[in-house]
Amino acid sequence: xxxxxxxxxxxxxxxxxxxxxxxxxxxxxxxxxxxxxxxxxxxxxxxxxxxxxxxxxxxxxxxxxxxxxxxxxxxxxxxxxxxxxxxxxxxxxxxxxxxxxxxxxxxxxxxxxxxxxxxxxxxxxxxxxxxxxxxxxxxxxxxxxxxxxxxxxxxxxxxxxxxxxxxxxxxxxxxxxxxxxxxxxxxxxxxxxxxxxxxxxxxxxxxxxxxxxxxxxxxxxxxxxxxxxxxxxxxxxxxxxxxxxxxxxxxxxxxxxxxxxxxxxxxxxxxxxxxxxxxxxxxxxxxxxxxxxxxxxxxxxxxxxxxxxxxxxxxxxxxxxxxxxxxxxxxxxxxxxxxxxxxxxxxxxxx
Numbered sequence: 001x002x003x004x005x006x007x008x009x010x011x012x013x014x015x016x017x018x019x020x021x022x023x024x025x026x027x028x029x030x031x032x033x034x035x036x037x038x039x040x041x042x043x044x045x046x047x048x049x050x051x052x053x054x055x056x057x058x059x060x061x062x063x064x065x066x067x068x069x070x071x072x073x074x075x076x077x078x079x080x081x082x083x084x085x086x087x088x089x090x091x092x093x094x095x096x097x098x099x100x101x102x103x104x105x106x107x108x109x110x111x112x113x114x115x116x117x118x119x120x121x122x123x124x125x126x127x128x129x130x131x132x133x134x135x136x137x138x139x140x141x142x143x144x145x146x147x148x149x150x151x152x153x154x155x156x157x158x159x160x161x162x163x164x165x166x167x168x169x170x171x172x173x174x175x176x177x178x179x180x181x182x183x184x185x186x187x188x189x190x191x192x193x194x195x196x197x198x199x200x201x202x203x204x205x206x207x208x209x210x211x212x213x214x215x216x217x218x219x220x221x222x223x224x225x226x227x228x229x230x231x232x233x234x235x236x237x238x239x240x241x242x243x244x245x246x247x248x249x250x251x252x253x254x255x256x257x258x259x260x261x262x263x264x265x266x267x268x269x270x271x272x273x274x275x276x277x278x279x280x281x282x283x284x285x286x287x288x289x290x291x292x293x294x295x296x297x298x299x300x301x302x303x304x305x306x307x308x309x310x311x312x313x314x315x316x317x318x319x320x321x322x323x324x325x326x327x328x329x330x331x332x333x334x335x336x337x338x339x340x341x342x343x344x345x346x347x348x349x350x351x
Contacts (some may be wrong), residue, residue, distance in 0.1 A: 007153040014157045015044050021112060021153060025085040035059035036090045038118050039163035057233040063093045063133045071101045085110050091117035092124035099130035113151045116160035118172025119255060122209035125154050125216045140245050141310045143237045147223055158202045169197055171255030179209045182229050185328025192286045216283040228313050228332035232322045237261020239307035259291040264344040270321040279327050280343060293351055301345045305338050
């Protein structure tokens with residue numbers, strides 16, 4: 001069975017936690033973007049030599065094969081052997097792409113994830129999913145090319161969250177909402193009373209979300225069944241995110257798109273006879289209070305819906321969803337038509 005990771009460590013002393021792992025490797029490199037180089041790397045000062053710092057541009061738009069080539073080129077210039085280690089210091093883009101590059105360089109070298117955003121701490125850094133986006137015929141598909149592989153360790157330190165713009169914290173909170181809705185009704189009842197994100201204990205919530213994801217992933221590491229419930233909100237959400245990715249002034253953070261996707265897929269859960277309209281209204285009201293509403297036109301809906309055809313859960317041409325069976329429980333492999341998805345987006349747009 002594929003484990004989630006050798007170790008998932010919660011700490012407020014990342015440098016001291018990381019040091020013991022570094023001693024057994026021939027070379028240690030760190031992957032950063034301009035933001036984590038400035039704000040996060042100083043907390044790990046002197047662990048990495050200047051030539052072993054690999055820097056890429058920040059942002060989802062950089063999560064491409066072209067950026068991977070730059071990373072592989074830097075690794076090749078350093079003559080990294082298969083006993084080298086890559087430390088990924090950043091958010092979901094750094095973790096996804098850095099892990100993918102490490103897993104494919106010379107058929108695989110070890111890597112460690114140090115997630116620095118709330119999104120990556122509660123979701124993206126754990127579970128062994130790695131990959132990049134892929135553009136085909138003008139459409140960009142999220143995480144379309146990738147592998148399953150686990151890091152040697154995931155080191156989760158809420159200290160890094162102090163470096164974030166509040167919008168980035170809010171983005172990551174969407175995955176916490178998702179974990180509660182699919183697996184813990186009591187936790188949902190607790191968080192739904194608070195719209196002031198500054199009052200949350202992020203270490204406690206990270207441990208809660210990682211615990212849920214760990215339990216599900218250990219049971220289904222390769223996403224053949226149960227693990228698909230972790231995609232609640234993501235079939236529609238990824239399509240929305242992909243559509244707006246390269247549109248000036250309309251690009252959404254991942255959590256913003258997933259928030260819209262959860263409203264759509266909660267509404268679809270009502271239409272399929274799973275949750276009640278009252279439950280949906282409760283979910284919708286809270287998500288809108290935190291994220292507001294994204295403006296989506298009828299013309300944009302016509303472009304967004306076909307993007308769901310490329311969702312990775314789909315089988316034999318059927319568009320497969322993970323929906324809420326009730327608050328705190330989800331199901332998977334629910335086939336929906338393009339017309340039903342269109343209706344959910346029109347519902348959201350009308351709010």
